[in-house]
Amino acid sequence: MEEKPKEPKMPMTSFASINEDLVQNIVKRLPASSFASAACVSKSWNQICNQILSKPKFASAFSLNPNEKVAFEEVVNKVLSAPIRPHFAIANIIGSGVDLREKLDFLATKLGSQTPIIVSCASGIMGRDAVTGEHREVMLEEYWADGESNSCFGIILTVGFLPGLKVDVIPLLQPRKVHRPALVDCFVTNIRDYAASVSGWASPVGIILFGDEGADQKPVMEKLDHAMSRDTVIVGDERAQFLYRSGIESRNDYGSSEYFPAAVALVFARDRDKPCGTGEIQFHAALSSGVSAIGPRYKAVSVRNIGSETGRTTLLTARREGEQEIQDGQRILDDINNELVNQIGRPDLYIGVTEQRKCLVGSEKSRVMTFLVFHGVMGGDQEYLFADGGGIRTGDYFQFYYSDPTTALSSCNEVSKNFRKLKLDWSSRNCLQAGVSDVCSKELVGGFVFSCCGRGESFFERCNVDSSPFLDNFPGVPMAGVFCRGEIGRGFSVLNADEGPQERTLHCCLHVYSTAYLLVSYTPAPPEH
Structure with a gap:
């Protein structure tokens, strides 16, 4: 009886390799939720998913759909249309009567309850449309001017995956009792403790900060500037409405009667336990600066503060640097307005005050730092110059600044040149x-x-x-x-x-x-x- 010829065997290693390539080709095309499920199928699939998401990734989407629910679904579907593991999310919204709690809960459902999330109301947003891909900058006031006030809504959602960093939200708490200051020292200490616990270094890589619209962020930024390494970048929105969710549940108890969040920081710190090869x-x-200096420097002679902590006004007299004559507010403004006579329109006017102040956190050793602090000019009379906010002291020097589109455009172009230099530097x-x-x-x-x-x-x-x-x-x-x-x-x-x-x-x-x-x-x- 003749034996049937044996069929040639396919090398198992070759089949396994082809199979893995096929799996990778399929998995990398999955939306984020399906990708997360695929990573749980087996160890080999998890390894494939880790290879696909081995580098950091940002996903951002913008929508002006007047239907809030549809707009949120558009941006969420866009940012989750490809594999990503959310390490943080920021949603910035324009519109009236927006329920931030509802939006925060919706995002937590979609992105996971452990994902640090900040939702805020902004005066305008910029980004790429989730449907058309067109880039747009939209200001809330301009949107209303187009007759859309009854259906005005817009959102920009950003989700980030940053392997090698740890990210969380840390709030600045303020007692609800009248005239009780925010717990700034505790806030700064909490940021440093968090960074030290995950990285071994008390200063994080960066902070994105959102301040409450009714709270004074000047002492917050002064202490952060004092306490953080010069390498720590801090950006954000000084006055906003916001809600947040931290990855640590105990930080989310901000609805109590005792405290409310006066600011919230999204903190990015290096991960000392990051996997090898990351x-x-x-x-x-x-x-990009948008103000220009004008006129001489002045020295504050007499200073008075009126109003509450959340709405203070400074009344002051001053003398020109190098002169002895004390000038009232009206005379100072007349001199500045004479220098502004050739400016088109009515620019906004500020004084930039040079403040030398002692800074410390807790019982640590203090050091003197020099700050430039801007105060809006509110007017003046034959006795005082009126400046928005407090903190100015007798003996402080200041100079006037005005909003200047020419300076802003030139500065914006300079930033663009620096970005271009940065790209060339990276390459070389x-x-x-x-x-x-x-x-x-x-x-x-x-x-x-x-x-x-x-x-x-x-x-x-x-x-x-x-x-x-x-x-x-x-x-x-x-x-x-x-x-x-x-x-x-x-x-x-x-x-x-x-x-x-x-x-x-x-x-x-x-x-x-x-x-x-x-x-x-x-x-x-x-x-x-």
């Missing part, structure tokens, strides 16, 4: 380190923009100016932006190469008519040999 994430910052440095034959691998992952609500199309008389440094240099990179009523920015010397020694010692964290940019870059770990 690359390095860096935060970079830049600032990587090629030198890796060798000509290797691929230059440093890349931008994503970024944020925090711009003054006084800027935008009406200020520049052209659209998308504040977004232009991103659009011109990183057109395919996810970017989310908001227009604020007070932009926070600290740590700008990284990209502002033209800063001199004096500017580096003069600290300014709360800006006016400016735009703060945050870039997040990634450098893969070098291959093991």
Whole structure:
């Protein structure tokens, strides 16, 4: 009896390899929720998923759909349309009567209850439309002016995956009792303790801060600036409505009768337990200034404060630097208005006060720091100059500044040039380190923009100016932006190469008519040999 010829055996290793490639091709096309389920199928599938999501990733989407539910579904579906593991989420909303609690709960359901989330109301938003892909900057006031006030709603949602970093939300609590200050020292200590617990270093990589619209963020930023390493970048919105969810449940008890959150910080700290082979994430910052100095410097002679902690006004007299005559508010304003006579329109006027103050946290040793603090000019009479806010002291020097679109446009162009230089520097440095034959691998992952609500199309008389440094240099990179009523920015010397020694010692964290940019870059770990 003849034996049947044996069929040739296929090498098992070859089949396994083909099978793995097929699985990877399928899995990397899955939406985020299905991708998460696939990672739980088996160890081999989990390894494949980890390979697909080995690098940091940002996903951002924008919607102006007047139906709030549809708009939220559009942006959530877009950011979760491809594999991502949410390490944090920020949703910025424009509209009237928005239920932030409902939006926060919806996002927690979609992204996971352990994901740190911040939801805030903004004066405007900027980003790419979830449906059309078109980039837009939209200001709330301009939206209303188009006759859409009855159906005005917009949202920009950003989700980030940052392997190698730990991320969480930490609130600044303030007692609800009248005249009780916010627990700023405790807030700063909590941020440092969190960073130290996950990284071994008390200063995080970066902080995105949202301040309550009724709270004074000046003492907060002064203590953060004092306590954090110069490498810690801080950006954000000084005055907003917000809600948050932390990955630690005990931090979410902010509905109690005793405290309310006066600010909330999304803290990014290095992970000392990051897996071997994980690359390095860096935060970079830049600032486009929108004010110009005018007139001489003055020295405050007499200072009075009126009003409450949340609505203080400073009344002051001053003398020109180098002169002895004391001038009242009306005379000072007349001199400044004479210098502004050739300006088009009526620019907003500020005084930039140079303050030397002792800073400390808790019982630590204090040190003297010099801050530039802006105060809006509210007017003047034959006795006093009126400035918004408190904190000015007799002997402080100040200079007038005015909102200037020419300066803002020039500064925005300078930021764009610095972004371009940064890209070239990455390329040349990587090629030198890796060798000509290797691929230059440093890349931008994503970024944020925090711009003054006084800027935008009406200020520049052209659209998308504040977004232009991103659009011109990183057109395919996810970017989310908001227009604020007070932009926070600290740590700008990284990209502002033209800063001199004096500017580096003069600290300014709360800006006016400016735009703060945050870039997040990634450098893969070098291959093991």
